[in-house]
Structures are given as C-alpha cells and as structure tokens.
Amino acid sequence: MAKLIVIEGGDASGKETQTALLCDRLRRDGKTVERITFPDYESPSSALVKMYLGGEFGSDPGKVNPYAASLFYAVDRFASHAAKWGALMETDAVIVADRYVTSNIIYQAAKFEDEAEKRDFIRWVEDIEYNRLGLPRPDEVLFLNMEPEAAAKLMAARKNKITDGDEKDIHERDAEYLKKAYDNACFAARISGWTEIKCSENGMARAINDIHENIIEILKRVF
Numbered sequence: 001m002a003k004l005i006v007i008e009g010g011d012a013s014g015k016e017t018q019t020a021l022l023c024d025r026l027r028r029d030g031k032t033v034e035r036i037t038f039p040d041y042e043s044p045s046s047a048l049v050k051m052y053l054g055g056e057f058g059s060d061p062g063k064v065n066p067y068a069a070s071l072f073y074a075v076d077r078f079a080s081h082a083a084k085w086g087a088l089m090e091t092d093a094v095i096v097a098d099r100y101v102t103s104n105i106i107y108q109a110a111k112f113e114d115e116a117e118k119r120d121f122i123r124w125v126e127d128i129e130y131n132r133l134g135l136p137r138p139d140e141v142l143f144l145n146m147e148p149e150a151a152a153k154l155m156a157a158r159k160n161k162i163t164d165g166d167e168k169d170i171h172e173r174d175a176e177y178l179k180k181a182y183d184n185a186c187f188a189a190r191i192s193g194w195t196e197i198k199c200s201e202n203g204m205a206r207a208i209n210d211i212h213e214n215i216i217e218i219l220k221r222v223f
Contacts, residue, residue, distance in 0.1 A: 002093045003222055004136055006100040007215075009144030010182050011172055012155040014199060014211065018144065019098040021212045022219075031094050034085050038077055038099040045079035048072035053169035061170045061177050066108035070125055073104050078133045089136055101129040102141055102194070107171065110184035122188065140222050141194040142215060148175075148182050149203035 007019050019035060026033045039049040049072045051057060058064050077100070085095060104125045112118040129135045146154075155172060171177060189196050197214050199206055 002089045002091055002095055003140075004089070004095045004097065004138045005219065005222065006097045006102055006138040006141045007144065008099060008102040008106065008141055008185075008194065009146060009199070010106065010148075010151055010185055011178060012151040013144040013146035014154075014205075014208065015098045015144060017208060018142075018211060018215060019096055021208075022215055023096050025212075025216060026094050026096070032092065034088055034093055034095045036080060036085055036095060036097045038080070038097065038103065039073060040076055040080045043076065043079060043083075045076045049076055053171065055170045059170055061107075061174055062111050062180075066111045066121065067124070070104045070108045070128070074101075074125075074129050074133060077101065077129065077135055081135055097138070100138060100141075101125065101135060102138075102143075102188070102192075104129070105188045105192070106185045107181050109188065110177070110181040118184070118187070119191070122192070140219065141192070142218065143185065143189045143194040143196045144199045144211070145186065145189075145196050146199040146205065147201075147203055148179050150200035150205045151178070151182075153203075154205060 005022070007015050007022070009015050016037075019037070023033045023035045039046040041050070052064060052069055052072055057068075088095060105122050108125070109118050109121045112121055130137055152175070155168075171181070186196075188194070195218055197211060197218070199211055
C-alpha cells in the first residue's frame, strides 16, 4: 500500500517549498513519488473554491458558512482522488500532499468560537471526507508551525495563486481571520495527533533546509 504524507500549515508557512524538497529527496532515495496539491486549481473541480476565495460568496471569510465552504474543497479533493491518484494507493508509491482534508479543519473550524462546536465540526469534516467520500487517511500529517508575524513577512511579496497577481484572496486579506486559523491549527494539531514542526522563532522564519532535515528525520518512522 502507498504512503500518504500531508504537509499542512497556514498561509506562507512553506508548504509548497517543503513539499518540493521532500519529493526530490524521496525520488533520490529510489521511491516512486506523486505530488498533489489542494486546491487543484488546474481542474474544473476547483471552480467553487475559486469563487469562495475570490469573494463571490462574501468578502468576510468568517461569515461564509463553514459547512458549505468545506464541501467546495471536499468535492475538489474527491475529483482529484478519483481521476488522478486514487489508483496509486494500491501501489508502493509515496503520495505527498500540499494541503489536504486537514486544511478544512484549519480554516473552516476557525469560524467557531465554542470549543465543543469546533470539535463537532472537525468530526463532521473527517466523516464527510474520509468516510462518506472515501478519501484515504494520511499516514503522517506534518504541521508547519509558522508564527503569524513571520508568515505575514513572507506573504507580503507572494503572488495570488488563482490570478498570479498581487491581489490577495479573502483569507490572505484578513489578518484577524488568519490569526484565528493559526490558533485553530495549533489546537487541531494537539487534538488530532499531527506532528508539529517549528518553522519560526520570535517572528523570524527558520532556514528552509533546517526544516527539511527535520521532516526527513520525522519520516524515518513512516518508512
């Protein structure tokens, strides 16, 4: 059976960079590797996600129904799994995901203030995506813990992935919402058993290669 490794974290936490480095390292080690990224912006299945992030359902992300928004992302993942990489789960490949079901937990559960409601929502997300839609559960979730202060510095010069321009999506434009998502990610990591990797200290990002080596060391237990 394949191994599914998820690299998760807030915006500008280094997910894309660390995913690329890990895939290169695993290929050099002789493994068959499939890299997947969510949302899958190249697929029509991401249309509702693009509408949501573009503000077509409201410019305040905290006021967009978290159940509806979660389904936009869940269907995009279902389509990707069914059409692109699901069959690989029966092989000895390593599938490395830049975001996954865990992103719904980070960004949509952040909309709940009450902890009991937050926990209920997380259970709902996991039931919908893993049980109802049949998406595979990860073998390891690596949570890149980049402090909001450090992330903001890195995000300032980053282009929008949807438009390839400087305009930010509704998440990126809302610093308060990103802070809630960060706090919620730390909470979810604790209760869900994700492996936390400190990516910054005192508002400054750690060296990229140091983080990469941390990831390699952690994944020895998976392989």
